[in-house]
Amino acid sequence: MKNVLICASMLGSMLTFAQEKDSIKSNDIDEVVVTGYINKDSESANKMPLKDIENPQVYNTVNKNVIKEQVATSFNDALKNITGISRLWESTGRGNDGGEYYTMRGFSLQANLVNGMPAFNNGTVDPAGIETIEAIKGPSGTLYGGSVISYGGLLNVITKKPYNYFGGEVGYVLGGYGLNRITADVNSPIGKNLYARVNASYQKQNSFQDAGFYESIYVAPSIKYVASDRLTFYVNTEIKKSDAANAPMTFLSRYSPLSFNSIDLFEQNYKKSYTSNDLTIKNSTFNIQAQANYKISENWTSQTIVSRGNTKTDGYNQYLWDSANGNEFTRFISKLGGETNTTGIQENIVGNFNIGKVKNKFLFGLDFFQRQFILGGTGWGSFGTVSLVNQTDTKAGELNQGAVDNALLSTQNPIGSMETKIYSAYISDVVYILPNLSAMLSARVDHFTGNPTAYAVEKSKATTTFSPKLGLVYQPIQDKLSIFANYMNGFQNVEPVQNTDANGGKYFAYFDPEHANQWEVGTKASLVKDKLSITASYYNIKVKDKVMPDPSNALNSIQGGQVESKGFEVSVVGSPITGLNIIAGFSHNDSDVTAGDPTYIGYRPEEAGPKNIFNFWANYKVQEGALKNVGVGFGANSASELYTLNRAGIGTFALPSYTVFNAALSYNEDKYSLILKLDNIANKQYFTGWSTVSPQRLRTLSLSLNYKF
Structure with a gap:
């Protein structure tokens, strides 16, 4: 009888635990639903619940399952799974825009959004707190404004949120170049209807070059409080501190004819960093978001979000500048300081209503954004030269803080602050004309004051900008196949430029916002019982009103590019068969300057990146037999040549095309997993850049150990 009671008690506990898990699925409707590699029906792309197949916009996602299976220890590693994206610059750590730069659909961008709100980072994003990365394609100014988007799209990081039962995971990654990474993810109820989750990581790794390292600590506590069946609160916080010795970026000359005609010299110096581990830069990031989700009625909900962010920079930044003699580069160095503070307030009202028998999904939003730049640090000073031919550095023995500080004593950098304020309102309505035919009509009004960038020497004129968006979706096979078209608008405010009049007097020229307009057509398919998703599209983006040099006076700038x-x-x-996960993509981009500065007309912009980009990863886990739970993964990333410098009078310097292969071997049980990952199997030397030449990481072997509880 005693055994029966024990069994009954255990069964009751198991049923309660299962009910709690089921309640998560029903109560946490605001969270992303993840199945294998597929994210079901993300709301972020249009700030309302839309199935992917009925969404007239393209977006790609990378979720925590992909990140874990690939042993992705950096944000850049994770982004290699997104169609058509490639890194241009590594993180420099400098103030205001020191984060990594990428290119998508021909335009540069940074990861400046967390959970749909602005969140700036002068370093890199840590993967430990990521539930999903969303790459939302095209100029999305209508719903996101002009301060955080690129004309090619935007990157939005969805963070891990608390759930309703105790659980967690700890992990350790040991790898090449001294990689040590420890992660922890712990979730627990802490009171009635109150739940907390903490994600944390520590990482240190050396460079593949002769000097350089990266060390960081990251903690992300979050809280969920269910006040009632109508009202739920979330508080999400991220704190990160990093210390790094970065190799200086190597810039080709932008102002004189190219003196390099091949990549050979750069390949010969591939492992040369031209820095020391004493010249470090520290970055700190703090972001906090408070969110209230309220169910107004059966058909209407309110989402209120308040966010604050702070990033700080303190340390040495350097670059090598082409001396235009086919050999030497001059080092310029500065000890940087400064910080960026941001505030965001957003209110979204989302609901369903009918006009007659016509169903509508409606969004109304209000948005306030404030950003303050605080400048600091020294000015820039020259500090020796580097020879690629002789592989020498004239200051090799003086790359230490004392020598550099002494050299910078005479430099000056003005200390001050700049501020941006943006007030916005937007609406979006999806009209279901027929059960399988819908139209989206969206618009934004955006009022801007202040300085568009940290480097603007004068405030812009206050501007009010209108941004429309239209979309059409037809589903020949309901919920399985759709054909879509969209028209989208993006915009960016432009900083004033100091011009010279006919008498030699100085004056500020003020400009209207730039505008980008995209039209796109494509198709989406959900196959194999919704286990495989395919998206294909063609897009055309035209940007107008770009600021360019005045043809009649090269010292002045005008608008019209x-x-x-x-x-x-x-x-x-998706997962076309049990045990197999696949993520793959191919993109082709043609980009040209069609009007404006004669130096660029007819040339592919240097921010456009490679014309062709291919990514592939497949992982198969054996389902039965002696090798049950053994997994094998294989993938590749490939890019065509990249014109890192490309303009008339200067010339074209192409970074070679490349293909990098990766593989993994794993063993997975319910509670633990072991993954052995080999990146860049062939030890391929390859480069990226944006008027720069940056060697990328060589072959790296990593072992990941994970335990769930």
């Missing part, structure tokens, strides 16, 4: 970027993309993600 134009860029056209067009191309097609194909993305595949």
